[in-house]
Amino acid sequence: MDFVKIFFIFSYLCYTLTAGHNEVEKYTAGIENFPSQVIVEIDRKPVCGGAIIGDNWILTAKSCIQNVTDVSKVKIRAGTSELGIGGAFHYVSKVVVYNFTSSFFTKDDADIGLIKVKSPFLYSSGVQWSAPAVDYLEEGSNIVIAGWGIRKSSSQRFLQQAKVKVISRDECQEKFEDKLNITTIMSCLVPLTSDDNACIGDVGSPVSVSGLTSAIVSNNQYCWDNQYPLVVTNIGNIGFFIAINLSEPFLRNEFSNILN
Structure with a gap:
């Protein structure tokens, strides 16, 4: 293969790699812009996302954790933009799935679950909690x-x-x-x-x-x-489901006293 062919092949590869890199860079987000966002890992594999909503609590989808039988296999990775690399690991003490039916929706419609970690999150520019909202997403926004x-x-x-x-x-x-x-x-x-x-x-x-x-x-x-x-x-x-669990055991006991 002569020098000219080698030069053109090399130039093409450089262009392709650079173009692909720029395309990824265009939509890459720093975790500092989404500091409540975490990765839920099961058996050392990333399976879902989640949101920090309290010092020890993650809000996620029920479908991510409803089949978990051993919480020791679940870990939360916080404070990283890179999937499966970096950040801080948090071991899990319990998972809770939404299991109520209202007049507006069934328990199957509400794909909501909670994960409690053993050690509280250490807040930084890439790790922050985000309070749950009370309003629905606005159409057209x-x-x-x-x-x-x-x-x-x-x-x-x-x-x-x-x-x-x-x-x-x-x-x-x-x-x-x-x-x-x-x-x-x-x-x-x-x-x-x-x-x-x-x-x-x-x-x-x-x-x-x-x-x-x-x-x-x-x-x-x-x-x-x-x-x-x-x-x-x-x-x-x-919100009541989140509040009851995040305020345990005080609020849970108060609810029990009211019901009894």
């Missing part, structure tokens, strides 16, 4: 979400961000047709521009508005498979 796009087949190495828009439940239901029932506790997110990828939102990851955790990603498989909207669970109507 624009939001920035983040995630690693955790999937069985592939994931992004670095935390990614995307601009998304909240669409109405009716519009979302039309897109899903009969594949998924969009209930009142759910909201749907679509890319704001053709360059944004709403599917990077990991199951269990937070959707934050004005510094408050408003919703949790509950279903992203349809999004990855067929580019359907990203489905999230609003937490506005389940």
Whole structure:
């Protein structure tokens, strides 16, 4: 192979690698911009996202933890933008899944769970808690979400961000047709521009508005498979579930006294 051919091949490879790197860089997010966001690992594998909502508490999706039988296999990685690397590990003492039915939605619709870690989080620029919001996501509003796009087949190495828009439940239901029932506790997110990828939102990851955790990603498989909207669970109507658990044992005892 002569020098000219080698030169062109080398130039092409450099261009390809640089272009790919720039494309990733364009959407890469620093954990300092999403400091409440954590990675839920089971058996040393990243499986879901989560949000720090208290010194020892993580809010995530019920579907991430409902089959956990041994909490020693669950760990939380906080304070890192890199999937599976860096940050601080936190061992888990318990998991709690939402298991109530209301007049507005069933327990299956509310894909919400809590994880309690043994040692409190050490707050820093990349580790912060985010209080749960009381309001639902507003239809038509624009939001920035983040995630690693955790999937069985592939994931992004670095935390990614995307601009998304909240669409109405009716519009979302039309897109899903009969594949998924969009209930009142759910909201749907679509890319704001053709360059944004709403599917990077990991199951269990937070959707934050004005510094408050408003919703949790509950279903992203349809999004990855067929580019359907990203489905999230609003937490506005389940604040009591969060409050009872975060305030244990005092508030739990108070509720018991009232009921008795």
